[in-house]
Amino acid sequence: MPELPEVETVRRDLVPFLTGRTVHAVSVSRDRAVRRQPHPDFIAALRGRRLTDVRRHGKFLIVDLDSDDALVVHLRMSGQLRVASPRDDLAKHTHVVIDLDNESQLRFLDPRTFGEMFVDEVDAGRRPLALRGLGPDAVNDKLSASAFHQMILGGRTTSTVKAALLDQTTLAGVGNLYADEALFAAGVHPKRLAASIMGAEAAAILKALRRILLAAIKARGSSFPDEGYVDAYGKPGGFALRHQVYGRAGQACPRCGNAIEKTVVAQRGTHFCRRCQA
CATH class of the missing domain: 3.20.190.10 (MutM-like, N-terminal)
Incomplete structure (x- = not known):
């Protein structure tokens, strides 16, 4: 962040x-x-x-x-x-x-x-x-679903799909917060092996990721009381009010009502719904 x-x-x-x-x-x-x-x-x-x-x-x-x-x-x-x-x-x-x-x-x-x-x-x-070692920008660069799928696979055999999203050499700009939100929106469990992701799932992740990133830009980002983000004029962003899972451990899933869980994936605190994400 x-x-x-x-x-x-x-x-x-x-x-x-x-x-x-x-x-x-x-x-x-x-x-x-x-x-x-x-x-x-x-x-x-x-x-x-x-x-x-x-x-x-x-x-x-x-x-x-x-x-x-x-x-x-x-x-x-x-x-x-x-x-x-x-x-x-x-x-x-x-x-x-x-x-x-x-x-x-x-x-x-x-x-x-x-x-x-x-x-x-x-x-x-x-x-x-x-x-020069960064991957394509997650918003600005054109990227097909099939190309994104190949980037997620990337010869990975043991790493998770969330780790693939956090790899800035794969796709630049995605961090912990928006990876969690995109995987929830796409219905994909963050601990799934990247090698297990099918083409349709990769397309769903990419679509959700870009939609969420653009919505967050429109809301001028996400701010939290204990973290440092404010805009260039010292004002906080408003997208945190629209988070579905990130920072909501123990609260009800907005889809199914099951409690949102928090675990560690790729050394990052990770929020997900066990019922909605397969």
Whole structure:
């Protein structure tokens, strides 16, 4: 958390705020926030550069620069990107501040410090080199049901279907929350072996996944009291109110009334209905 819908919400907030602006100054106050390159190199790669676009691939934000590089942001567990004025109080856990030429700021906050920012070279297709191993984007890239089925199978013999969905080299952007929701909607048990998934089941998973991701984007993502996601203006998303199983262990299944269960799959807390998911 944040997953694809939350990152896409932040991207949409940042497009009008950042596009066309020039970086005036950069400050880094926490080593882990920028850990792939020395801080002076990170700052030098950004200072004086014009920001030309804000894109997303999977859970990664990509801010294009007027150079052969891009600023890459991975929010991970609790990272936030906030738009601000220099006159605004600096919130706790603010680790990077980017000053823009219109006297506004982009701030990176991260209480748990798993997130990161880095500047990376892009390839001919504008993909940052560090992201070349990612699979197709779960929303933006065209993907047939048959191709998705083959990606889930992927030579896997012992891994579960949920583990396949969480593998960012298979499909970029899906995390724990939306994997649970999609598998419930498709009626597939999260502990099913990926190798056992039939073509019609893969089609149902893909259809449910895209429908749920798009609905979550429309609702501006999912926010929880104990987790860090808010949009670029500090406001929570509204999709958590529509969760069917995630975070609802012990509550009644919205389909059959059976109690929703929680177990561990692929080292992640996993919510499902034993009666509705085969």
